[in-house]
Amino acid sequence: MRTISFDGVIIGGGGAGMRAALQLAQSGYKTAVISKVFPTRSHTVSAQGGITCAIASADPQDDWRWHMYDTVKGSDYIGDQDAIEYMCSVGPEAIFELEHMGLPFSRTDEGRIYQRPFGGQSKNFGEGGQAARTCAAADRTGHALLHTLYQNNIKNETVFFNEWFAADLVKNQDGAVVGVIAICIETGETVYVKSKATVFATGGAGRIYASTTNAHINTGDGMGMALRAGVPAQDMEMWQFHPTGIYGAGTLVTEGCRGEGGYLINKDGERFMERYAPNAKDLAGRDVVARSMVLEILEGRGCGPNGDHVKLKLDHLGEEVLESRLPGICELSRTFAHVDPVKEPIPVVPTCHYMMGGIPTNVHGQALTVDAGGDDAVIPGLYACGEVACVSVHGANRLGGNSLLDLVVFGRASGLFIEKSLREGIELRDASQTDIEAAGDRLNALNERESGEQVAPLRHELQEIMQNHFGVFRTGEFMREGIKKLADLRERVENVALADRSSAFNTSRIECLELQNLFETAEATAIVAEARDESRGAHAREDFTERDDENWLCHSLYFSENKKVAKRGVNFTPNTVETFQPKARSY
């Protein structure tokens, strides 16, 4: 097997990966990005509404501490306050950098960046009413962001391995991560990519659910690799169901629609969010809105012949506003819902959208585990940022517009920290031939297997289990049933058959490897969801309907080798502001 060496290698060419890569490339270190798709095909491109940050454009008095308060509250108090403090305070600098790089933000009459209201935003620590804090490029902010980052990586001559797939981590005898085994999809060649710093920016895994706003490529590859390498996963029970996925198609309709004045209606045309969240109404936290929608549907007030969805009303905003502020939504709605939002409301339903959990990291992107004494311990050589990481700034529920800020701020922070570490000198022992071969085991087994089941039906089965047993509302008994089904599925997924054995652009091989990553992510989700016997943020238990701060004001930590769930403390000690104490969360 050929070896290629770099100072830093980034797995994933989405927003987080390219922001980290840009930082490293600018520092002059030999940097490579391994991406299974051409970078601008990454899922960041689908982000619509914007990037939330207190840049004080819409409101000159705006304060990042207000944003921090909202984020802590949104997280249902298990977001780490030091990390949230870092994100909210560094955010404006990171946004202005993006603007200087050329990101085509929409503008205000003063020439500043346009900001729109999003869910869960407030002024003056929840006392000053709705804030408008989400910086937008029409409703194509993710697209504009991703292309701008790719363009600036071209400018800085980052090395891209496009359409290369990272299969597994290579660890040396000290347990340090020293690179990955990667496959060139076009030729089928397998190489060892050696690196002093390996950054996971592999994004989410929404494809564990049957109905998702996520791209086909969101298969939890980083989670799969990490869990197989013994890295723990944090808060995996926390999956965000976006209130407005287009009914039937699952494609996303931005929260910005409600920010611009749209609202949800049931079959009677009633604006039902007024009952569930009297103050914030349709701009309550996403978890709150999604649950309210499901309750409306369960209580028989859903729309359509099956009463299984609600509708998003936009027509009262007028064609001009819709075509200038939400042009992409008009396009998507016409294509996928066959509905023109200028005239009729869009049928929507809560749809799996975002993985709040992931690889635990500190604010420098360093991956963490816990040592025998229960203290945090850095995993040498491994970093994570973006959706695959759990810093954790989102806790139990992410606020709209915070994912783009997360990936920009922590992609940048990882790059900065790795640059500093490289300057100080990173000493990791080389992997032995045995270490490298061990990392290639899974791939070799797949290539050599003669029998087994096909990938598509197995994937479908997995997605149905997750959709049915681990959806918006969860119960212990039903989840245990789901866990049993997953246990039965594991061996079949591990023995998936490779129907096509050719080398050139073999997408069947990639789909098999992705399925195994999906499975690892799904199982972690299932086991932790069953263990957390309380309701918090996006994790809503019908058998434990209350938040239990006494036992569960903490992160969950999942270890794949023994399928055990541990607890990890939440950070309540920000550096420059007072701690935000947990209180009842209402909107």
Added chain:
Amino acid sequence: MLQVSLYRYNPETDDAPFMQDFAVETGGRDLMVLDVLELIKAEHDGSVTYRRSCREGVCGSDGLNMNGKNGLACITPLSDTVKHGRLVIRPLPGLPVIRDLVVDMSLFYAQYEKIQPYLQNPTPAPTIERLQSPEERAQLDGLYECILCACCSTSCPSFWWNPDRFVGPAGLLQAYRFLADSRDTATEDRLSKLEDPFSVFRCHGIQNCVNVCPKGLNPTKAIGHIRTMLLNRAT
């Protein structure tokens, strides 16, 4: 039953490309072409190869030639493309085929990189954003939305003949995106790199690009603007 004819080529086993027919049960639903490909891959032949990612028309992975017209498979409903119950799917024309529906897009990307697709402004940036009026920002509408799917460039005869020298509609749309940006100061340098007989001037205004763009953009118009800028610069 939908009759689908797929372009197949595996460099390891096939001497030449061929068309393979599949009868796909759509259940009468008006699926997107990508859904049909997913059905074929899952239920008929797992070796069928194509690119896909977002499945909602924003990532630009699945540009294909469907019944003779370029477009994105994920947002092309059967009702828009199927004629007489038949769907012929081929890779984007004019680029080398790697396998089945997957083409080698290196030449396309190289043209994109050639136009220096990034903002250039050496003056020190302010501590906040560079200001830009809504009117100035509106100049970028219809330009920045490009998803690099290559539907336009691979439907352009000038790009077929000179993909190494003619920048092509996608690249030129982006060239103008930066020329039109009030924050960019490299106009002179950008224009000087476009004045040769090939980069811009191989555009003969055929407008195939406008006809196929899945995002409804108009590269021909942008090329016209570049020409005007070159003309104004020379006089």
Added chain:
Amino acid sequence: MATSIISLRRTGLSDWLIQRASALVLLTYFILIACQLLGSVDYISWRGLFDQTWMKIFTLLAALSLAAHAWIGLWSVTTDYLTERLLGPKGKSIRLLCQIGTSSALIGYVIWIIVIVWR
């Protein structure tokens, strides 16, 4: 005009302008000729027309325009279809041969027209 077309420093813009300018000259010239032909034409009046100096200059201008226009157009065609990409290593020599043939013919025609009109 002709020299700038074949000079190495020619730009796409100059080609583009020359094509449009030459097209205008040709259009005007052929409208003029068409008007003549639509009226009553006999040898004397036809000869009389071409004996005038302005008509000689205009004809020469039209001939040069035609040559320039044709050269740019055919040069584009040859660089589209007769390339190494499409024809392999022989592409370059085939293209050059065609271009030499085309340009020789065009120069020949221009000289011939000069000989006819200015004799």
